[in-house]
Amino acid sequence: EVQLVESGGGLVQPGRSLRLSCEGSGFILKDNAMHWVRQAPGKGLEWVSGISWNSDRIQYADSVQGRFTISRDDAKNSLYLQMNSLRVEDTALYYCVSDIIGYSFGSGFDRWGQGSLVTVSS
């Protein structure tokens, strides 16, 4: 079964850091643009960040610019999100997703993980 599996979430105090990981299972991340999308409890979807298949294009939502860093390691078939200076409002379920057209950044997210919950609270 083709899956994206997130890990690394948890409870963290405001101002601290956390690193999310996403590994492909039966799915090769190489040659695919990848993104992180989050959903706060009971709220809608928010795109967080994306990285093109060859890492030459990286974008962030204004809400996380300067605090979060997206990266990928195709040798490990993995995607990462380094989250620094976390705020209460960053509390959400974080999904790892891939573009339906691998080489086309932002073509639509057809593969979703089950999410990793990040809770920022003192």
Add this chain to the structure above:
Amino acid sequence: SYELTQPLSVSVAPGQTARVPCGGDNIKAKNVHWYQQKPGQAPVLVLYRHSNRPYGIPERFSGSNSGNTATLTISRVQLGDEAEYYCQVWDSRTAGLFGPGTKVTVL
């Protein structure tokens, strides 16, 4: 900053047609994608680039985009179509902006 608008809810009887609008300034010039999310589940892409259906999505799902409104149309609505539907636009300025979502209720 660019904003998307969606009605909070749309109600439809089984077998009828549901139309979910997504409003945005000159949205016709942008790539629009649509997602379906059922409670407790990850979203599912139902249309990409206005009107393209991913593999496995029924032909009952279709899309249009003109002027300032993109529309997801669900024909012959079934009970299983009850869900939250999100539009998403993508261009160099908006990046991956999602709309606020519309709850489609099948009466």
